[in-house]
Amino acid sequence: MIIQPFSEKEPTRYLGGGFHREVIVHPEDSNWVLCKYRHYFANKCIPNEISNENFIKASFYLTKLVHSIFPNNIADIRSACSEPFFEIRQRIIYIDYAKDYVKRKELIDSVLEKTGYRLDTNYKNYLVDQSGNIVYCDVFLPFYSSGIGHGRFDMPKIAVSIDELPNDKKDIATKYLKRLETLTTTA
Ligand SMILES: Nc1ncnc2c1ncn2[C@@H]1O[C@H](COP(=O)(O)OP(=O)(O)OP(=O)(O)O)[C@@H](O)[C@H]1O
Numbered sequence: 040m041i042i043q044p045f046s047e048k049e050p051t052r053y054l055g056g057g058f059h060r061e062v063i064v065h066p067e068d069s070n071w072v073l074c075k076y077r078h079y080f081a082n083k084c085i086p087n088e089i090s091n092e093n094f095i096k097a098s099f100y101l102t103k104l105v106h107s108i109f110p111n112n113i114a115d116i117r118s119a120c121s122e123p124f125f126e127i128r129q130r131i132i133y134i135d136y137a138k139d140y141v142k143r144k145e146l147i148d149s150v151l152e153k154t155g156y157r158l159d160t161n162y163k164n165y166l167v168d169q170s171g172n173i174v175y176c177d178v179f180l181p182f183y184s185s186g187i188g189h190g191r192f193d194m195p196k197i198a199v200s201i202d203e204l205p206n207d208k209k210d211i212a213t214k215y216l217k218r219l220e221t222l223t224t225t226a
């Protein structure tokens with residue numbers, strides 16, 4: 040699959056975009072989206088907070104983990120790649136953004152409590168799907184730019200949360216957590 044840099048010129052597939060990304064429907068499967076990092080596609084460089092080479096890998100595992108804990112409220116991820124810099128995510132067919140801050144806050148607080156991660160509060164990251172679920176679609180930033188060991192999440196909290204999952208989900212989530220730990224300590 041060749042990934043074209045200028046999605047905004049493909050209005051039939053273009054879904055949205057913010058500071059970091061442009062999001063388009065996956066050209067080969069409309070159940071998924073491509074999230075392309077603007078800075079990479081514009082000039083092959085990426086903003087400071089995502090400049091660590093392990094960023095995209097750690098972001099993938101963190102997204103998988105938070106999705107396992109909140110399957111209806113965090114969009115799943117299928118793959119993440121650094122050359123070129125993009126992700127493939129579950130496409131959310133949405134009827135609106137979750138403009139009500141109180142509802143967003145409920146999800147923000149639960150994710151914080153179960154993972155230690157602070158979701159971006161901007162309403163454009165919260166889609167209301169056809170079943171009425173609020174689904175967070177933004178990237179997970181795994182690290183602070185201060186470097187090794189400075190995860191934006193709480194490893195022991197995530198470990199407790201995945202321990203509460205059913206066995207079939209727990210096994211794979213435990214593998215994701217180990218991978219995230221390695222990436223965080225060697226970043
Ligand atoms: N999984 C998805 N399914 C459907 N639409 C999506 C999905 N992810 C993102 N979008 C659309 O694309 C827009 C931008 O996505 P996203 O928040 O990932 O970009 P961003 O560059 O990180 O934004 P910002 O940096 O401003 O928060 C969303 O507001 C939404 O309209």
Ligand SMILES: [Mg+2]
Pocket residue numbers: 057163164177178
């Ligand atoms: Mg966003």
